[in-house]
Amino acid sequence: MTQVISKSDLMVWLGRLSESHTLIAPVNDAEITLFRRVSNVEDIALDFTNTTLSAKEWFFPPTETLFSVERKDGQVELVPAEKMEESVIFGVRPCDALGIALLDRPFLNEPADAIYRRHRDKTILIGLSCREAHPECFCTSMGTAPDDPSNVDVLLTEVADGYIVQAVTEKGKAILPQDLLKESDVTPPSPPSLSTVSVEGIEDAMLRNFDSIYWERLADRCLHCNLCAYVCPACYCFDVRDYNDKGKIQRVRSWESCQSPGFTTIAGGYDRRAGKGPHLRQRFSHKLLYFPREFGSAACTGCGRCVKVCPVNIDIREVIADVQNLGGKSGQ
Amino acid sequence: MAVEDFQPRMVGFLCNWCSYAGADMAGTSRMSYPPNIRIIRVPCSGRVDPLLIVKAFQQGADGVLVAGCHPGDCHYVEGNYYARRRLALFRLLLEFIGIDPRRLCVEWVSAVEGKRFSQVVTSFTEELVRLGPRSEVQVGA
Amino acid sequence: MQQIRDKAKELLTSQAVDCVIGYGRATDGVTSRPLFVYEPEQVEELIFDKTCTHNLTKYLLNRRGKKTGIVVKPCDSRAINVLLNEEEIKRDEVYIIGVVCDGVVETRWNQVGEEKQARCQYCHQHTPVVYDFLVGEPPEESPPAPEDYAAVAEIEAKSLSEREAFWTEHFDRCCRCYACRQVCPGCYCTECFVDRLDPLWVGIRIAPEENRIWHTIRAFHLAGRCAGCNECERVCPMNIPLSLLNRKLVKEVDELFGFQAGLNEEEMQPLGTFKKEEKLGIGE
Numbered sequence A: 001m002t003q004v005i006s007k008s009d010l011m012v013w014l015g016r017l018s019e020s021h022t023l024i025a026p027v028n029d030a031e032i033t034l035f036r037r038v039s040n041v042e043d044i045a046l047d048f049t050n051t052t053l054s055a056k057e058w059f060f061p062p063t064e065t066l067f068s069v070e071r072k073d074g075q076v077e078l079v080p081a082e083k084m085e086e087s088v089i090f091g092v093r094p095c096d097a098l099g100i101a102l103l104d105r106p107f108l109n110e111p112a113d114a115i116y117r118r119h120r121d122k123t124i125l126i127g128l129s130c131r132e133a134h135p136e137c138f139c140t141s142m143g144t145a146p147d148d149p150s151n152v153d154v155l156l157t158e159v160a161d162g163y164i165v166q167a168v169t170e171k172g173k174a175i176l177p178q179d180l181l182k183e184s185d186v187t188p189p190s191p192p193s194l195s196t197v198s199v200e201g202i203e204d205a206m207l208r209n210f211d212s213i214y215w216e217r218l219a220d221r222c223l224h225c226n227l228c229a230y231v232c233p234a235c236y237c238f239d240v241r242d243y244n245d246k247g248k249i250q251r252v253r254s255w256e257s258c259q260s261p262g263f264t265t266i267a268g269g270y271d272r273r274a275g276k277g278p279h280l281r282q283r284f285s286h287k288l289l290y291f292p293r294e295f296g297s298a299a300c301t302g303c304g305r306c307v308k309v310c311p312v313n314i315d316i317r318e319v320i321a322d323v324q325n326l327g328g329k330s331g332q
Numbered sequence B: 001m002a003v004e005d006f007q008p009r010m011v012g013f014l015c016n017w018c019s020y021a022g023a024d025m026a027g028t029s030r031m032s033y034p035p036n037i038r039i040i041r042v043p044c045s046g047r048v049d050p051l052l053i054v055k056a057f058q059q060g061a062d063g064v065l066v067a068g069c070h071p072g073d074c075h076y077v078e079g080n081y082y083a084r085r086r087l088a089l090f091r092l093l094l095e096f097i098g099i100d101p102r103r104l105c106v107e108w109v110s111a112v113e114g115k116r117f118s119q120v121v122t123s124f125t126e127e128l129v130r131l132g133p134r135s136e137v138q139v140g141a
Numbered sequence C: 001m002q003q004i005r006d007k008a009k010e011l012l013t014s015q016a017v018d019c020v021i022g023y024g025r026a027t028d029g030v031t032s033r034p035l036f037v038y039e040p041e042q043v044e045e046l047i048f049d050k051t052c053t054h055n056l057t058k059y060l061l062n063r064r065g066k067k068t069g070i071v072v073k074p075c076d077s078r079a080i081n082v083l084l085n086e087e088e089i090k091r092d093e094v095y096i097i098g099v100v101c102d103g104v105v106e107t108r109w110n111q112v113g114e115e116k117q118a119r120c121q122y123c124h125q126h127t128p129v130v131y132d133f134l135v136g137e138p139p140e141e142s143p144p145a146p147e148d149y150a151a152v153a154e155i156e157a158k159s160l161s162e163r164e165a166f167w168t169e170h171f172d173r174c175c176r177c178y179a180c181r182q183v184c185p186g187c188y189c190t191e192c193f194v195d196r197l198d199p200l201w202v203g204i205r206i207a208p209e210e211n212r213i214w215h216t217i218r219a220f221h222l223a224g225r226c227a228g229c230n231e232c233e234r235v236c237p238m239n240i241p242l243s244l245l246n247r248k249l250v251k252e253v254d255e256l257f258g259f260q261a262g263l264n265e266e267e268m269q270p271l272g273t274f275k276k277e278e279k280l281g282i283g284e
Helices: A007-020 A094-108 A114-121 A170-174 A202-208 A214-219 A227-231 A276-295 A305-309 A316-325 B019-028 B050-058 B079-096 B114-131 C002-013 C040-045 C056-062 C074-085 C150-156 C160-173 C179-183 C208-221 C231-235 C242-257
Strands: A002-006 A022-029 A032-037 A063-072 A075-080 A087-092 A123-128 A154-159 A162-167 A182-184 A238-245 A248-255 B010-015 B037-042 B063-068 B104-108 C019-025 C032-037 C068-072 C094-099 C105-108 C111-116 C133-135
Touching: A002 A007, A007 A022, A007 A087, A007 A162, A087 A094, A094 A114, A094 A123, A094 A276, A114 A123, A123 A170, A202 A276, A202 A316, A214 A276, A214 A316, A227 A305, A276 A316, A305 A316, B010 B019, B010 B114, B019 B037, B019 B063, B019 B114, B037 B114, B050 B063, B050 B079, B050 C208, B063 B079, B063 B114, B079 B104, B079 C208, B079 C242, B104 B114, C002 C019, C002 C040, C002 C068, C002 C094, C002 C133, C019 C040, C019 C056, C032 C040, C032 C056, C056 C068, C056 C074, C068 C074, C074 C094, C150 C242, C160 C208, C179 C231, C208 C242, C231 C242
Parallel strands: A022 A087, A087 A123, A123 A154, B010 B037, B010 B063, B063 B104, C019 C068, C068 C094, C094 C133
Antiparallel strands: A002 A162, A002 A182, A022 A032, A063 A075, A063 A248, A154 A162, A238 A248, C019 C032, C105 C111
């Protein structure tokens, strides 16, 4: 027996949550979908494929003031970052949820990032299984699935007249609207099938082909913008700078990307990773070799956002397949 | 805030050879002009980068004045010709993104025109009082 | 399409160029992507159809000192003229395969539009303005139609506060990925103003006020240089109508100075020159 909630009752539940918590949900804006704070549940877009930016922006925002330093009455005062609100994020796809779990590894690795931890502790994730797959999706190759409950607190799966509600953690169980749930014997639909790519042996393949001219050729068309890193649920490079505004100093952290020109330039203008090929190779080395070595799995969730958004169609699935077929062969 | 209480904050980019000297002359001749203007000396009006102007607005300026030598009299011969084209075009872009074009005032003031300088600043200040403060700006970075 | 392949093969075999930059099929099977062909056998991968919207001229800046062939549409060829005029590339290092074009369609990942892009609907430049080899029959030139600035006029019809609200709403979404800058052939500064620390013009904070400075100044740095390829707007993941800023300046540069960027290699863009006597509404 599973528990289900009707579509209209789902809206009621979300309405209640928006009063006790800050509710964040997918919202349509200018023909894209983004996670936004929602006060009116009518604004929620239920029929979205996936958001342009992943849910990571609510744990690791594009821009964040870490703390500020002010002078008050001759004393120097350290003002911590703004208080976090108790939040609920609704509509997290399993790929995004895996992304958050992947980010947990570097951010919560001791000594943990205190601000990220606060975001994490104060946020409850309501996941939404995928009914359809899209040509860019390949999550089953990266360790998750369209109906994977592993990394959320509650998972909803759409059925004929509502949603199956599955509490995954204690945190999730605590927010279930017991009065709106009904028992049902409906079975969950089978998840859609997606494109796949074999990642077996990819770490070795990446290591073997470090010096291959393949990277130079692939990077020929790369524009070295920051798009792939910014939309990726598992990318987490950032820059930190202090700004002085009339004596009030703010330490600001913002997103960065290994692709941006000058990412590895150091004082004196020396650049260890000069060149388009090495820059682009770094992205794939990090995701498919270094991160797995350190944290146990590839830093990729198979969400396909990078594939969708790259202006020149650099497709990580193509790269994974190509690299495995290199090795031993010289040149391309 | 009541209109008569509003004190506009103005930034003035004055070229060293003509308009800055003109402002100086206004001072030495005891011609008064509103103290709302903060003067920044530049070598030539041609040095005024549009970035300076938007940055001034972002940091809280209600108006920006750019003053240079009269066309034909530029100390560096051509600088103010470039400035004329650049600022004419930039003002149109500012208007397009919602900044009142009257908030960017461009005038040619020579080194002997102390009186004219004080008149320019006075009327620009009055104009800004009429226009009111620029909308909420976030300061920082 | 076959003409492009044959010409590319000829260029590579005779070693007139080391590489031909053209279009290939993307992994979704329906749209296109830039393709760099180094070996004559590879030329069969080159395509040309209504999905070929990319402006490939940016890549010429990565291949200075090397001989390169390139496939360009008329809008792209204007960007080449801008780069030649600014002496960023050398004419004898580029072999230009110009393609007569009557428009391309909107494309996104796995999506090919039906209608021509908005910018193609008012374009009257069907033949490339510079080329070494022409593919396609140039149409009989119709008298130049006025540029269509309807979208710009829509913004001009708004009040100042409406305009500010319009742009703030769009700039709120900007995540400063700089895809617009990276794809633009006119943006090639080794250190962009936005990356400068001293003076600190913008900084790293991603917020509407900073984004406003970024987009306004980038548009202004392209005044008189923008060829109207619309790549900036195409690559933006947040659907910010960037072309409005550039087209506003294209319109004003045309009205004030009678100039359009990239029509030939010789003419200096208007902000790099001056007339002693001219009335521009400044200081009069």
